[in-house]
Amino acid sequence: MSYTEIGYEVDEGVATITLNRPARLNAYTNTMRLETLDAFDRIDADDAVRAVVVTGAGRAFCAGADLEGGADTFNHEKALDMFADEDTLADGKTPRDGGGTVVLRIARCLKPVIAAVNGPAVGVGATMTLPMDVRIASDTAKFGFVFARRGIVTEAASSWYLPRVVGISQAMEWAMTGRVFPASEALAGRLVSRVVPPAELLPTAYALAKEVAENTSAVAVASIRRLMYAGLSAETPWQAHASDSKLMAALGQAADAAEGIKSFLEKRPAEFPMAVSRDLPEALPEFPKRRED
Numbered sequence: 001m002s003y004t005e006i007g008y009e010v011d012e013g014v015a016t017i018t019l020n021r022p023a024r025l026n027a028y029t030n031t032m033r034l035e036t037l038d039a040f041d042r043i044d045a046d047d048a049v050r051a052v053v054v055t056g057a058g059r060a061f062c063a064g065a066d067l068e069g070g071a072d073t074f075n076h077e078k079a080l081d082m083f084a085d086e087d088t089l090a091d092g093k094t095p096r097d098g099g100g101t102v103v104l105r106i107a108r109c110l111k112p113v114i115a116a117v118n119g120p121a122v123g124v125g126a127t128m129t130l131p132m133d134v135r136i137a138s139d140t141a142k143f144g145f146v147f148a149r150r151g152i153v154t155e156a157a158s159s160w161y162l163p164r165v166v167g168i169s170q171a172m173e174w175a176m177t178g179r180v181f182p183a184s185e186a187l188a189g190r191l192v193s194r195v196v197p198p199a200e201l202l203p204t205a206y207a208l209a210k211e212v213a214e215n216t217s218a219v220a221v222a223s224i225r226r227l228m229y230a231g232l233s234a235e236t237p238w239q240a241h242a243s244d245s246k247l248m249a250a251l252g253q254a255a256d257a258a259e260g261i262k263s264f265l266e267k268r269p270a271e272f273p274m275a276v277s278r279d280l281p282e283a284l285p286e287f288p289k290r291r292e293d
Contacts, residue, residue: 005032007057008039013050013213014206015043015111022058028065028124033098037105044110047275050213050221052109053205054132055116061141064123065099099124099156107131107157107229108287110222110276112212116205117141118198122180127154130161133225134208135192137183138201143191144180164232166190217256217272219279223247230285246283254279 007018017039019026026032043049056062106113106128113132121129122144129135137143145162147154154162154175162171170189174181183195196204212221227243234240251257256274263270 001038003035005029006035006039010049012210013048014209015049015052017054018057019062020057025060025063025120026056027063030098033102036102040105040109047277049111050218051209052111052113053116053209054113056118060119061117061121062125063120064125097155099127102128103131103156112221112225114205114209116201118201122146124156127156127158130158130165136201136205137186137192137195138198139183139195140198141183142180143186145175146178148176149178217260217274218276219256219274220251222276222280223251223284226285243285247281250281250283
């Protein structure tokens with residue numbers, strides 16, 4: 001697929017996805033949705049990609065859904081582009097919200113994902129960052145879970161993610177007011193892990209991504225990512241321990257563990273031989289396999 005509304009490039013083990021409609025503040029469309037889904041499919045299939053950075057072109061990250069369609073923008077009977085009309089929910093008739101398909105695809109990604117939020121991130125522009133593993137913001141960024149001010153609900157699985165990221169009280173304050181808030185408040189509320197000047201945003205994100213790419217086992221990172229998110233829904237620590245133990249048994253006897261120990265003892269950089277495309281352990285917690293799930 002050739003892309004018209006996102007940019008995609010890979011350099012030194014890091015894939016960069018750039019939301020690319022700067023004249024519209026990178027407002028979200030169905031085309032952007034489909035291109036982003038395709039980019040994450042490429043990322044999982046490419047063993048050369050070890051980490052992902054997502055950012056926006058121009059002065060915004062993503063200003064939310066493109067409202068150019070007017071009052072029927074969120075009417076699923078009239079504005080099919082905002083919904084994943086190729087799939088439905090369990091009742092057999094309700095279309096999935098389009099942003100949710102992107103969020104769930106990011107959640108299923110086998111590589112760590114870093115959001116470099118360079119400007120306004122509002123509506124789906126905010127919720128699409130929630131399944132990303134680390135969010136770094138420019139000090140000019142702003143965030144807004146503005147759905148109540150548009151007469152709709154929090155979408156894209158954010159009712160699951162946001163309370164887990166920032167806690168239920170902070171999640172409710174931002175969602176029930178729908179107000180737009182600065183990066184400093186996002187940092188205080190733990191939505192982002194750090195705030196940096198604009199010129200330092202991408203260098204900071206790339207430094208973190210390259211630390212992963214240059215020093216870690218791809219299979220171990222993919223397994224840790226799956227364990228962490230599966231663990232959020234584990235009923236007890238005993239259940240999480242069972243999952244940990246299965247993967248420790250599988251990976252502890254594999255080639256990457258041997259190389260990790262040998263390289264440490266020999267005081268040299270590790271050269272991990274295993275690849276995500278062929279060596280993921282069978283004990284990995286299961287997530288849905290379809291792209292749309």
